[in-house]
Amino acid sequence: MKVFVIIPAAGLGTRMISAWSGKREKPVATKQFTELDGVPVLVRTLANFAGSPDVSQIYVALRASEIGPFRERLRKDFPEIVAKNPVLVEGGEHRQASVGNALAQVSAASDDVVLVHDAVRPFVTHDMIREVIQAAQRYGAAIAGVPAVDTVKQVERTAEGAVIKATIPRQQVVLAQTPQGFRYEVLKKAFDEATADGFAGTDEASLVERSGHPVMVVMGAASNIKITTPADFDLAEFYLKHS
Numbered sequence: 001m002k003v004f005v006i007i008p009a010a011g012l013g014t015r016m017i018s019a020w021s022g023k024r025e026k027p028v029a030t031k032q033f034t035e036l037d038g039v040p041v042l043v044r045t046l047a048n049f050a051g052s053p054d055v056s057q058i059y060v061a062l063r064a065s066e067i068g069p070f071r072e073r074l075r076k077d078f079p080e081i082v083a084k085n086p087v088l089v090e091g092g093e094h095r096q097a098s099v100g101n102a103l104a105q106v107s108a109a110s111d112d113v114v115l116v117h118d119a120v121r122p123f124v125t126h127d128m129i130r131e132v133i134q135a136a137q138r139y140g141a142a143i144a145g146v147p148a149v150d151t152v153k154q155v156e157r158t159a160e161g162a163v164i165k166a167t168i169p170r171q172q173v174v175l176a177q178t179p180q181g182f183r184y185e186v187l188k189k190a191f192d193e194a195t196a197d198g199f200a201g202t203d204e205a206s207l208v209e210r211s212g213h214p215v216m217v218v219m220g221a222a223s224n225i226k227i228t229t230p231a232d233f234d235l236a237e238f239y240l241k242h243s
């Protein structure tokens with residue numbers, strides 16, 4: 001069994017930009033290329049997979065204009081990543097399209113495992129990666145998730161904001177993270193069906209769920225943050241210091 005990893009890194013970081021305030025210096029790069037202690041977020045993420053002995057091949061989806069510069073940056077500063085021969089592919093307009101473009105380049109056997117992991121979750125651990133791989137192998141589909149600590153409300157959006165429609169029992173809720181791992185045949189089928197039906201999801205699990213395959217949840221971690229808004233960089237610096 002081989003393990004392929006897809007890292008979608010072709011986003012524009014619009015929530016990061018729209019939430020920017022005068023309190024910080026304007027970013028010069030999209031969040032996945034922003035440096036934490038001199039190392040771009042994407043490189044930190046890649047290093048966690050490049051350093052995993054289970055991983056055969058890594059695919060990174062990037063905007064077309066970023067492929068050349070990123071390849072050059074890796075060559076210059078991060079030989080340990082280059083040694084793993086990551087394949088840099090062009091991303092798409094939405095995350096699903098970026099993952100789909102990479103998936104189209106993967107030539108896997110049906111029971112090989114494909115992991116998908118956000119470029120902007122740099123604190124994923126080797127243990128978490130291994131657990132998702134093992135569960136994906138065993139059950140066909142598995143993701144990292146964490147229990148909800150806040151009470152979750154279902155709302156209806158209104159002109160004034162939102163009105164609560166129901167309270168969702170906390171035990172019934174898990175917050176989905178990545179890695180999300182699948183047997184190749186399971187993920188491929190789910191993508192093909194979503195494409196045929198024009199379905200758009202915000203993660204791979206949602207495509208697999210609708211294809212009818214059960215998706216297991218393994219324990220993620222609070223530290224496995226998705227860098228989304230400016231304050232997340234403060235959190236990232238905190239986790240960096242304490243990791």
Ligand code: CTP
Nearest residue numbers: 008009010011012013014015093094095098119
């Ligand atoms: N992503 C991608 N291709 C896209 C959109 C997103 O590869 N067309 C990637 C992002 O680069 C990121 C991951 O998907 O690594 C998770 O997406 P998100 O956190 O939403 O990042 P952005 O889409 O860049 O941010 P925003 O939604 O705020 O614009």
Ligand code: MG
Nearest residue numbers: 011012013095
């Ligand atoms: Mg997005």
